[in-house]
Amino acid sequence: MFEGNGDRFGWVDDPNGNSHLTIFVQGGRVLDTPSYPLLSGLREIAKVHDGDMRLTANQNLIIANVSPAQRPVITGLLDKYGISDSHRHSALRLNALSCVALPTCGLALAEAERYLPSLLTELEELIEHNGLRHDAITLRMTGCPNGCARPFLAEIGFVGRAPGRYNVYLGGGFAGQRLAKLYRDSVPADAIKPLLAPIIARYAQERNDGERFGDFCIRAGYVVATVQGADFHQNIHPDACAKTSNIESGKALP
Numbered sequence: 001m002f003e004g005n006g007d008r009f010g011w012v013d014d015p016n017g018n019s020h021l022t023i024f025v026q027g028g029r030v031l032d033t034p035s036y037p038l039l040s041g042l043r044e045i046a047k048v049h050d051g052d053m054r055l056t057a058n059q060n061l062i063i064a065n066v067s068p069a070q071r072p073v074i075t076g077l078l079d080k081y082g083i084s085d086s087h088r089h090s091a092l093r094l095n096a097l098s099c100v101a102l103p104t105c106g107l108a109l110a111e112a113e114r115y116l117p118s119l120l121t122e123l124e125e126l127i128e129h130n131g132l133r134h135d136a137i138t139l140r141m142t143g144c145p146n147g148c149a150r151p152f153l154a155e156i157g158f159v160g161r162a163p164g165r166y167n168v169y170l171g172g173g174f175a176g177q178r179l180a181k182l183y184r185d186s187v188p189a190d191a192i193k194p195l196l197a198p199i200i201a202r203y204a205q206e207r208n209d210g211e212r213f214g215d216f217c218i219r220a221g222y223v224v225a226t227v228q229g230a231d232f233h234q235n236i237h238p239d240a241c242a243k244t245s246n247i248e249s250g251k252a253l254p
């Protein structure tokens, strides 16, 4: 049974005796940096691995069908290249996606893949301060409203409107079951952290048991739930909508 639409990081074993390792790939970009030689490590693993390499819908990678005999070999290479433990990242980062945006996509209005890692570092300060390091929150950023990284289904979504400016969406369902709602329009990049700081602090202090961030944003009144697609641009309560339409049509209010 599916209980979410995220990836299960780390090793899992299947009934056939094989193992499968899901690795976090930030922004879906496989490359080497001085501190993290991901590309080189995966290249060495691909030379010896006789199972599969699978891409996930969340921009991550599964080294699949690792036999018991091969597992020590693969584990040795993962350790050698420092790519064995995705859980050293915050749950916020592990659940973040971005589209390629600038400079790859000709439709981009703002940065996404190149900017999101540093924004996440800023937001992780809030997350750590409020004791939420291990609480998964879906966060997605795109460089334009085409939404290729599905920001309109995230609990926190950023959609590029112009260089350095983003529409901020809140209230999507953690499991992808509800669209988000526009919270603020064209927010400058340096105003994102202060905008979200009080909401994240309230979430840490006031959430109910097991309550997801997107659900809390709705219960706390930051946005109204999008219950059907036609409501996507409607950010006032349905009762208020009825009253408004009654006023416009000249009917008496209840």
Ligand code: SF4
Residues within 6 Å of the ligand: 099, 100, 101, 102, 105, 106, 107, 108, 109, 112, 142, 143, 144, 145, 146, 147, 148, 149
């Ligand atoms: S969301 Fe826009 S900027 Fe990002 S990849 Fe899609 S079309 Fe390009």
